[in-house]
Amino acid sequence: MESAARTAPAVIVAIDGPSGTGKSSTSKAVAAQLGLSYLDTGAQYRAITWWMVTNEIDVDDPAAIAAAASKPEIVSGTDPLDPTIHVDGTDVAGPIRTQEVTSKVSAVSAVPEVRTRITELQRSIAASAERGIVVEGRDIGTTVLPDADLKIFLTASPEARAARRSGELKGADVNATREALLKRDAADSGRKTSPLAKADDAVEVDTTELTLTQVIECVVTLVEEKRAAR
Numbered sequence: 001m002e003s004a005a006r007t008a009p010a011v012i013v014a015i016d017g018p019s020g021t022g023k024s025s026t027s028k029a030v031a032a033q034l035g036l037s038y039l040d041t042g043a044q045y046r047a048i049t050w051w052m053v054t055n056e057i058d059v060d061d062p063a064a065i066a067a068a069a070s071k072p073e074i075v076s077g078t079d080p081l082d083p084t085i086h087v088d089g090t091d092v093a094g095p096i097r098t099q100e101v102t103s104k105v106s107a108v109s110a111v112p113e114v115r116t117r118i119t120e121l122q123r124s125i126a127a128s129a130e131r132g133i134v135v136e137g138r139d140i141g142t143t144v145l146p147d148a149d150l151k152i153f154l155t156a157s158p159e160a161r162a163a164r165r166s167g168e169l170k171g172a173d174v175n176a177t178r179e180a181l182l183k184r185d186a187a188d189s190g191r192k193t194s195p196l197a198k199a200d201d202a203v204e205v206d207t208t209e210l211t212l213t214q215v216i217e218c219v220v221t222l223v224e225e226k227r228a229a230r
């Protein structure tokens, strides 16, 4: 085993931003290159939403969501080469990406009891990542991990984000995808509890004109600079 003196201190990286800005792809690649853990917090909000839908909880009824918020057991696997998400022992990696879950996730994730529960889970996962972790989401730099060593806020034009997402959804209409993205951004940015927001001390990176490789290199360089300065 390495001695404590030779082990680099754990580094915590928070990557926030709206949908389609490249958070997941960038975070996974940065974590893999630097030997860090990786946490997709959107997958956790999607997982609790999937549980609500499966158990026929009315997502337009915040009191019903709040009452059920502590029921599902959500487990995230944090290997950037094989991230996993289970609810009550069921692998939900596929089901959480359906159109139905995507259209309901903003309503479920706006409920304060849901956020408290998931935020606690995220903090405990980050605290147990021995070498450090890249955590991506909407409120990581502002609320979940305000003391992160490095905070990145990714942006891109709505057109670029819609083109990227509709490419993934195998030819889905770009205009419809753009409208759905903007609607979800507005809901996520406008909610009272822990909205999507750039932390004051976050580095903003506009990825519209950058390749994914360029974004990854930029973030890796920023992490290495932070590590060198410690």
Ligand SMILES: Nc1ncnc2c1ncn2[C@@H]1O[C@H](COP(=O)(O)OP(=O)(O)O)[C@@H](O)[C@H]1O
Residues within 6 Å of the ligand: 017, 018, 019, 020, 021, 022, 023, 024, 025, 026, 164, 165, 168, 207, 210, 211, 212, 213, 215
């Ligand atoms: N800079 C980029 N240029 C082109 N495509 C990108 C870029 N960043 C990400 N992508 C692609 O856009 C899609 C959405 O990226 P993703 O990482 O899932 O975004 P987010 O997690 O912010 O929603 C993916 O297919 C990804 O490969």
Ligand SMILES: Nc1ccn([C@H]2C[C@H](O)[C@@H](COP(=O)(O)OP(=O)(O)O)O2)c(=O)n1
Residues within 6 Å of the ligand: 018, 019, 020, 041, 042, 043, 045, 046, 105, 106, 109, 110, 136, 137, 138, 139, 140, 184, 188
């Ligand atoms: N830290 C987070 C992460 C996601 N959410 C909510 C709001 C988002 O619209 C959904 C889904 O997030 P996800 O990152 O999977 O979304 P996209 O991959 O960008 O489509 O979850 C949140 O409220 N807080």
